[in-house]
Amino acid sequence: MTTIVSEPTTKAPVAPTLPPVDLSDRVGLRKTAAHSLTMAYRGLLKFRRNPEQYFDVVLQPVLFTVMFAYIFGGAISGSVSAYLPLIIPGILVQTVLTTSMVTGTQLREDMDKGVFDRFRSLPIARISPLVGALLSDAVRYVIAITITFVTGIAMGWRPEFWGTLAAALLVIVCAFALSWIWAWLGVIARSASSVQGISLMILFPLTFLSNAFVQVHTMPGWLQAFVKINPISHLVSAVRSLANNGVADIHVLWSLVGAAVIVAIFAPLAVSRYSRQNR
Incomplete structure (x- = not known):
């Protein structure tokens, strides 16, 4: 009678469990700045891997400047050279x-793809992905x-x-401030297309109903009153x-x-809503 000896079963080694990361502690200002720069x-x-995202800031200034200058320059200012001091600042601000x-x-788009859900599991400042996104867009402003x-x-x-350098810095500051409005819309909106549609509906009327392309005195009186108080x-x-x-x-x-x-109003709104969604 043969005896069947069964080999002892070996259990797979159990991986050691790591202690959960405590994200409840507040991150200091220095670490928050470092995390924000990393996210920037x-x-x-992302821009380097997707260079087509730069097409608007590269092509739009050239197309708008050339078209507006050569189409409207003679009619508005008498010549293209006389129209350039008027149109270039307007094109710059619009772009x-x-x-x-x-x-x-x-x-x-990042929130819809779940990217920020991954950031939530990391031991980083909660606000750094939001601030980093705003800082990285400053490169687009410089290119434009x-x-x-x-x-x-x-x-x-x-x-x-020197005045040109000061004007560039002023536009960057104002664009960064305005981006807090779009960041707030990005947090509360349901889709990226709705953010884009609402942004265009707000910004385009303000841009074209301003002194960006023509002198104010050439407009009707009722329109002049609005143009003069238009922040653009x-x-x-x-x-x-x-x-x-x-x-x-x-x-x-x-x-x-x-x-x-704008920063005083919309930065707290964007940060508060973003923080509530990423708890």
């Missing part, structure tokens, strides 16, 4: 502010500003050097004064005040 670098990597809408659109200025100079525009008009006037004459007038102050008010 992530945004730049950069339109570019800022990408912040809310891409934020909504540079191409707009280079196009205008190639066509014969001769701005004041203040920003365009500030850029014109800085870039063309190197002078910082009252419109620079109004633009900075408007940017501060």
